[in-house]
Amino acid sequence: MILDWLLPVLISAALVLALAGAIKRVNLWRAGQPDSVNLIAGLMAMPRRYLVDLHHVVERDKYMSNTHVATAGGFVLSMLLIVLVHLFGLESRWLAWALLASSVLMFTGAVFVFRRRLNPPSRLSKGPWMRLPKSLLMFSASFFILTLPAAGILPEDFGGWVLALILLVGVAWGLSELVFGMTWGGPMKHAFAGALHLAFHRRPERFNGGRSTGLKPVDLQARVLGVEKPTDFKWNQLLGFDACVQCGKCEAMCPAFAAGQPLNPKKLIQDMVIGLAGGSDAKFAGSPYPGVELGHAVGGPGQTITEGLVNPDTLWSCTTCRACVEECPMMIEHVDAIVDMRRFLTMEKGNTPNKGAEVLENLIATDNPNGFDPGGRMNWAADQNLPLMSDVKEADVLFWVSDGAFDMRSQRILRAFVKVLKAAGVDFAVLGDEERDSGDVARRLGDDATFQSLAKRNIAVLNKYRFKRIVTTDPHAFHVLKNEYGDLGGHYEVLHHTTFINELVQLGRLQLDTFKGGTVTYHDPCYLGRYNGEYDSPRDLLKALGIELAEMERSGFRSRCCGGGGGAPITDIPGEHRIADMRMEDARAVGAELVAVGCQQCTAMLEGVVEPRPQIKDIAELVSEALIEGAPAARAAVAEEVLS
Amino acid sequence: MTSDLNIVALVSIGQHPKSGRARRAEQDARAVELGMRLAGDNVQVLHAGDAAEETLRQYAGMGLKSLRVLQQSPQADAVVALGDYLAEHRADVVLTGVRAESGESSGMAPYLLAEKLGWPLVTRIADIVSIENGEAQILQALPRGQRRAIQVRLPFVASVDMAAQVARQSAFGPGRRAELESLPWVETPDSERAQFKEAPARKRPKRLKKVKATTAAERFKAATAKSQGTGGRIIKDQPPTEQAQAIFDLLLEEGVLR
Numbered sequence: 010m011i012l013d014w015l016l017p018v019l020i021s022a023a024l025v026l027a028l029a030g031a032i033k034r035v036n037l038w039r040a041g042q043p044d045s046v047n048l049i050a051g052l053m054a055m056p057r058r059y060l061v062d063l064h065h066v067v068e069r070d071k072y073m074s075n076t077h078v079a080t081a082g083g084f085v086l087s088m089l090l091i092v093l094v095h096l097f098g099l100e101s102r103w104l105a106w107a108l109l110a111s112s113v114l115m116f117t118g119a120v121f122v123f124r125r126r127l128n129p130p131s132r133l134s135k136g137p138w139m140r141l142p143k144s145l146l147m148f149s150a151s152f153f154i155l156t157l158p159a160a161g162i163l164p165e166d167f168g169g170w171v172l173a174l175i176l177l178v179g180v181a182w183g184l185s186e187l188v189f190g191m192t193w194g195g196p197m198k199h200a201f202a203g204a205l206h207l208a209f210h211r212r213p214e215r216f217n218g219g220r221s222t223g224l225k226p227v228d229l230q231a232r233v234l235g236v237e238k239p240t241d242f243k244w245n246q247l248l249g250f251d252a253c254v255q256c257g258k259c260e261a262m263c264p265a266f267a268a269g270q271p272l273n274p275k276k277l278i279q280d281m282v283i284g285l286a287g288g289s290d291a292k293f294a295g296s297p298y299p300g301v302e303l304g305h306a307v308g309g310p311g312q313t314i315t316e317g318l319v320n321p322d323t324l325w326s327c328t329t330c331r332a333c334v335e336e337c338p339m340m341i342e343h344v345d346a347i348v349d350m351r352r353f354l355t356m357e358k359g360n361t362p363n364k365g366a367e368v369l370e371n372l373i374a375t376d377n378p379n380g381f382d383p384g385g386r387m388n389w390a391a392d393q394n395l396p397l398m399s400d401v402k403e404a405d406v407l408f409w410v411s412d413g414a415f416d417m418r419s420q421r422i423l424r425a426f427v428k429v430l431k432a433a434g435v436d437f438a439v440l441g442d443e444e445r446d447s448g449d450v451a452r453r454l455g456d457d458a459t460f461q462s463l464a465k466r467n468i469a470v471l472n473k474y475r476f477k478r479i480v481t482t483d484p485h486a487f488h489v490l491k492n493e494y495g496d497l498g499g500h501y502e503v504l505h506h507t508t509f510i511n512e513l514v515q516l517g518r519l520q521l522d523t524f525k526g527g528t529v530t531y532h533d534p535c536y537l538g539r540y541n542g543e544y545d546s547p548r549d550l551l552k553a554l555g556i557e558l559a560e561m562e563r564s565g566f567r568s569r570c571c572g573g574g575g576g577a578p579i580t581d582i583p584g585e586h587r588i589a590d591m592r593m594e595d596a597r598a599v600g601a602e603l604v605a606v607g608c609q610q611c612t613a614m615l616e617g618v619v620e621p622r623p624q625i626k627d628i629a630e631l632v633s634e635a636l637i638e639g640a641p642a643a644r645a646a647v648a649e650e651v652l653s
Numbered sequence: 654m655t656s657d658l659n660i661v662a663l664v665s666i667g668q669h670p671k672s673g674r675a676r677r678a679e680q681d682a683r684a685v686e687l688g689m690r691l692a693g694d695n696v697q698v699l700h701a702g703d704a705a706e707e708t709l710r711q712y713a714g715m716g717l718k719s720l721r722v723l724q725q726s727p728q729a730d731a732v733v734a735l736g737d738y739l740a741e742h743r744a745d746v747v748l749t750g751v752r753a754e755s756g757e758s759s760g761m762a763p764y765l766l767a768e769k770l771g772w773p774l775v776t777r778i779a780d781i782v783s784i785e786n787g788e789a790q791i792l793q794a795l796p797r798g799q800r801r802a803i804q805v806r807l808p809f810v811a812s813v814d815m816a817a818q819v820a821r822q823s824a825f826g827p828g829r830r831a832e833l834e835s836l837p838w839v840e841t842p843d844s845e846r847a848q849f850k851e852a853p854a855r856k857r858p859k860r861l862k863k864v865k866a867t868t869a870a871e872r873f874k875a876a877t878a879k880s881q882g883t884g885g886r887i888i889k890d891q892p893p894t895e896q897a898q899a900i901f902d903l904l905l906e907e908g909v910l911r
């Protein structure tokens with residue numbers, strides 16, 4: 010029979026083509042900058058990362074995770090067995106039966122893929138991705154039938170040449186999509202690039218339940234600062250872009266996309282793929298950047314990205330909320346890429362839009378974004394009699410005040426927190442005028458030089474004093490101090506005020522009345538939640554106040570950004586809606602009369618929504634209003650030991 | 654249009670009004686901006702002082718390849734050095750700020766330079782519209798957003814007002830890479846300045862206006878109301894001839910009519 014000799018030829022041809030494609034693709038990635046990853050350890054860890062860490066993300070969508078396990082598992086098994094049975098011609102009934110089983114498994118999975126594709130949600134890419142379920146079905150069915158004789162179920166030459174021809178077409182189609190399509194840029198590329206991306210991920214700390222969210226520092230001596238061309242990315246970042254399955258989970262979560270700003274994280278990643286491989290976006294089969302027509306973006310490995318491929322407005326629309334990264338089943342790092350490209354625009358081009366330049370200039374000249382007198386940092390606390398670190402030199406807690414010191418609304422939060430600290434008898438001190446902006450905004454606006462300068466000076470000040478931990482009411486400062494100062498030599502134990510107050514309550518150092526008011530919901534700040542995994546303390550505290558939360562649909566790790574992060578209010582790229590308004594809609598939808606927050610920036614953004622709307626209060630304010638004072642002083646001494 | 658012209662922008666070390674920290678001076682940076690818009694990166698940016706001063710890189714970060722520094726000690730008179738240099742290296746347009754943010758801050762530098770070079774001086778310009786056939790069309794900034802069109806022949810000195818186009822953002826990368834060419838230059842000690850004593854400005858006590866207000870809105874109005882201009886007269890009910898006479902007198906007084 011014709012298939013007897015043609016099948017091995019087809020399979021080997023597909024494998025050879027796949028290898029050639031792989032070499033080509035690998036060279037595209039290698040055009041990127043060097044990054045030190047442990048190749049061997051990464052490869053060894055890859056199966057675990059795939060089976061455990063990645064599956065953990067995919068599992069949020071049960072339908073898809075089961076489908077994927079069946080399809081991918083079935084395919085990998087089938088492919089191995091196909092090589093043994095049909096290429097090497099091993100005559101074993103057992104193997105044949107196993108191949109039958111695996112192709113059935115794959116077929117079953119493929120049926121579910123097919124069903125999802127019958128009426129696909131808008132976040133999914135169409136185009137070649139619509140073909141994929143058919144290819145999967147074709148592949149598994151063809152090999153199932155082909156294997157029946159080997160399993161002894163059917164005679165050797167059943168069906169005659171008509172069937173043989175049909176099977177041949179099926180096999181050729183299946184092999185080209187699933188085997189060499191994998192390395193030649195078809196939808197199955199995600200399997201090849203994805204596996205390697207997991208192995209050589211730039212943030213291996215993210216696996217095994219870890220977390221890695223701090224931005225990486227720029228080498229300020231480099232030839233070009235930030236990413237100008239695709240080849241300025243690290244090679245493993247390029248590899249990461251190639252792993253995208255265009256599932257659009259990122260798109261569905263992106264607040265900027267929902268607000269009609271010209272950003273779609275999925276499209277951005279695909280544009281990066283265009284950049285690394287060369288070409289145009291004419292064939293992109295997903296949602297475009299809102300308001301931007303498809304087909305005009307062209308790029309190549311050596312071309313400046315922001316001249317022709319991606320409009321700078323796209324990059325400046327991002328709030329760095331990390332919702333996309335959190336959601337991405339391929340663990341792609343959108344925010345890293347966006348900030349890398351912003352760095353080029355700011356540090357090389359001097360092109361930070363709108364108020365960006367002014368804010369950066371102020372940060373350089375006055376260490377705060379609004380150009381206030383740096384000697385006026387403590388004016389807000391003129392009546393608070395706060396101990397200064399420069400006087401006391403040592404304290405249990407260093408209260409990091411942040412730039413909220415200059416803002417009247419934030420000052421109310423600061424005062425509330427001070428009241429709580431005093432009520433609990435905490436031994437604390439502040440830096441006063443020695444404190445500077447943490448560098449958060451400068452860094453996210455792409456000015457890593459200013460970030461590093463601020464951070465280094467802050468670290469020098471912090472290192473003069475002795476304290477056990479830093480506590481701050483600003484999640485942005487919290488994140489930067491905790492996760493980004495380490496690269497510059499500053500290692501501290503940093504707590505968000507909700508974590509710290511919760512601890513005080515647990516220790517019985519605060520007596521709280523129950524909250525009297527209407528329905529309360531809680532808005533998770535991105536830099537507290539997704540960046541640092543603190544979802545529980547704020548909720549525990551609210552519970553301690555007797556509040557039963559009406560949780561918004563998007564809360565916890567899926568919380569929707571208020572629109573205030575990443576310097577977005579400063580660069581202010583226009584869209585159709587305001588992100589803060591959309592968040593307020595979420596709160597209204599659960600009938601909230603009060604939105605509890607844990608961030609001055611969220612407070613400012615949400616209070617910027619026109620009334621009537623729910624009230625906004627920081628948890629520090631809620632706690633300070635509920636304080637029953639006078640009681641805990643006696644216990645303070647006891648608790649002191651527990652705390653320290 | 655003017656790339657063959659030799660445009661020189663003079664820059665000094667500024668000082669932030671709140672923090673007192675050194676920075677690129679706002680008017681000088683506008684002078685560089687104007688020069689760059691006229692001549693691209695052919696504009697020559699000149700400073701008399703210390704080439705090791707990092708603040709100069711904030712000017713360079715606007716996109717300059719290099720910056721020339723006449724090496725001078727803090728006691729030297731920068732105006733003399735700049736004047737000598739400009740007399741030797743012929744320029745077509747010399748742009749300065751109106752007044753330095755640090756040092757003497759007398760606003761005399763453009764006048765002294767123009768005098769020394771024997772060139773016309775145009776003060777407080779907002780823009781140079783064009784330079785053609787050896788003649789420049791200039792917009793001079795007047796109070797309240799008014800502009801006066803001026804024609805002046807090259808070469809000339811002009812001081813750039815805050816009304817001019819705000820300086821472009823300074824980028825760290827180009828600023829770091831730009832060359833600060835240090836030129837050893839003769840120093841003339843500033844004997845006047847040596848006599849000065851510097852002390853932080855003292856705020857003069859200000860008499861508070863007593864506001865008779867009963868509501869918050871009134872107090873707010875009193876606190877935010879612009880002070881009315883003094884001087885001037887309102888002539889409403891006099892006969893037209895008298896009104897005309899008053900206007901005529903004013904025009905004479907202001908030198909509009911001669």
Ligand code: SF4
Pocket residue numbers: 252253254255256257258259260274275278333336337338339340341
């Ligand atoms: S970047 Fe991630 S979440 Fe977005 S489409 Fe690609 S795989 Fe899906």
Ligand code: SF4
Pocket residue numbers: 259262263264265266272273274326327328329330331332333334343344
């Ligand atoms: S970080 Fe947030 S705003 Fe930026 S692309 Fe991702 S989801 Fe969109």
